[in-house]
Amino acid sequence: MAKVVLSVALPAFKYEAMYAGSAKNLVASSLDGRKVQLPLTAFQRFVTHQGINGVFEVEFDDMNKLIGVTQLR
Template identity: 90%
Template sequence: MAKVVLSVALPAFKYEALYAGSAKNLVANSLDGRKVQLPLLAFQRFLTHQGINGVFEVEFDDMNKLIGVTRIG
C-alpha cells in the first residue's frame, strides 16, 4: 500500500464549487513533491466553516485506489 502526505489549505468558498458542480477533485502536491488528484468528497468530513486545513495522510491500495484519508496535523 502506498501513502502520501499532503498539506491542504482550501478555503470554504472553493469547496463550495463541489456543490455548484464545477469542481470534483482536489489537486495537490505531496510533501515529497508528487502531484496527486483526489476526489473532494474524500475530505468532506474535515470541512469546517474556514474550509479544509491541515496535514493529511492519504492511503492507496496496490491498484492506486483510494483507501482513506487521515488528518495527522
C-alpha cells in the same frame, strides 16, 4: 500500500464549488513533491467553516485506489 502526505489549505468558498458542480477533485502536491488528484468527497468530513486546512495522510491500495484519508494535524 502507498501513502502520501499532503498539506491542504482550501478556503470554504472553493470547496463550495463542489456543491455547485464546477469542482469534483482536489489536485495537490505531496510533501515529497508528487502531484495527486483526489475526489473532494474524500475530505468532506474535514470541512469546517474555514474550509479544509491541515496535513493529511492519504492511503492507496496496490492498484492506486483510494483507501482513506487521515488528518495528522
